[in-house]
Amino acid sequence: MALLESGEMYLESILILSRRGGKVRSVDVSEYMGFSKPSVSRAIGLLKSGGYITVDPDGYIALTDVGTEVAERIYERHTLLTEFLVRLGVERETASADACKMEHHLSDETFAAIKNHAEILGK
Numbered sequence: 233m234a235l236l237e238s239g240e241m242y243l244e245s246i247l248i249l250s251r252r253g254g255k256v257r258s259v260d261v262s263e264y265m266g267f268s269k270p271s272v273s274r275a276i277g278l279l280k281s282g283g284y285i286t287v288d289p290d291g292y293i294a295l296t297d298v299g300t301e302v303a304e305r306i307y308e309r310h311t312l313l314t315e316f317l318v319r320l321g322v323e324r325e326t327a328s329a330d331a332c333k334m335e336h337h338l339s340d341e342t343f344a345a346i347k348n349h350a351e352i353l354g355k
Contacts, residue, residue, distance in 0.1 A: 247303035309335035
């Protein structure tokens with residue numbers, strides 16, 4: 233199953249929520265992302281059928297190895313791009329919103345170049 237931008241956002245959200253409090257349920261994702269429960273339920277079903285998450289009998293969501301890999305990649309992009317934009321003088325809230333848009337569309341090559349440049353600037 234090809235993962236769309238929205239799927240990546242769900243996986244990133246699940247990762248963030250699991251790091252904050254451990255156990256994640258659909259209602260937590262719904263509240264965090266500001267999406268309706270039916271929309272989240274549908275997305276959770278698609279992510280589950282795609283092998284990105286598991287849902288236990290109590291409704292708790294866990295990332296699979298593949299889901300974790302995607303979520304961590306997107307989260308790294310988001311955090312690095314946000315910090316990079318802040319260093320350029322962009323307000324943090326705007327930088328985070330812009331990073332969210334950019335993180336899904338940059339090629340691996342471009343992201344690696346930005347990451348390398350950010351590391352050079354950080355030294």
